[in-house]
Amino acid sequence: MKSAVLLLLATVVLLPSGAEAGCADAAAPGVEWRRCMLGGEDLRGVNLAGADLRSGLFNRADLSGADLREVRADGAKFISAELTGVRMDGAELRRADFTNAVLDEASLVEADLRNARLYDAKLRRANLTGAMLDRTDLLRADLSGATWTDGATVCAEGSIGRCIAGSAPAAELDDGS
Numbered sequence: 001m002k003s004a005v006l007l008l009l010a011t012v013v014l015l016p017s018g019a020e021a022g023c024a025d026a027a028a029p030g031v032e033w034r035r036c037m038l039g040g041e042d043l044r045g046v047n048l049a050g051a052d053l054r055s056g057l058f059n060r061a062d063l064s065g066a067d068l069r070e071v072r073a074d075g076a077k078f079i080s081a082e083l084t085g086v087r088m089d090g091a092e093l094r095r096a097d098f099t100n101a102v103l104d105e106a107s108l109v110e111a112d113l114r115n116a117r118l119y120d121a122k123l124r125r126a127n128l129t130g131a132m133l134d135r136t137d138l139l140r141a142d143l144s145g146a147t148w149t150d151g152a153t154v155c156a157e158g159s160i161g162r163c164i165a166g167s168a169p170a171a172e173l174d175d176g177s
Contacts, residue, residue: 029067138162 022032027046034052039059046066053073062082070090080100089109097117103126110130120140129151143159145166156166 022034023036023038025031025033027043027048029047029049029051031048031051033048033056035055036053037057038061039057041058041061043058043066044062044064046063048071049067049069051068051071053068053071053076055075056073057077058081059077059079060081061078063078063086064082065085066083066087068086068088068091071088072092073096074092074094075096076093077097078101079097081098081102083098083101083103083106085105086103087107088111089107091108091111093111093113093116095115095117096113098121099117099119100121101118102122103118104122104124106123106126108126108128108131110132111128112132113136114132114134115136116133117137118141119137122142123146124142125145126143127147128149129147131149133149138161140161143155143161143163144157146155146159146163147153148155148163148165153163153165155163158164159166
């Protein structure tokens, strides 16, 4: 009887948990990639809208042009990741780490970046309209040409670590000619 209980216990312990099993799932909207390690992966242009990426590791992954709208990625790590042109509108990114990540031309409209780390990240021409940046680490982040959280201010060239008002959004500069 004792060996049967030990065998049952060993079987339960060795079975993959739901979070681990989901890591092998193909990229798709709503995929469960919680706590998955996908560092260095080529995920260019994938649609992960609404996916659960919480506490996932995407270090050095290429997510250029990916659709990450409404993802839950609290505590995820995107260190040195390529995120040019990514769409993260409405994403939950609290405590996410984007150290040295490239988010040029990314759309982060109404993204929750509270307590996120964007140390030395590139956010050139990114759209941060309505983004929540409370206690966000922007040390050495390049915000040149980014649309700031108010949706009206465009950060001047050379805005490093903070947005220095530079000009009105491109739509307002269009004189119709």
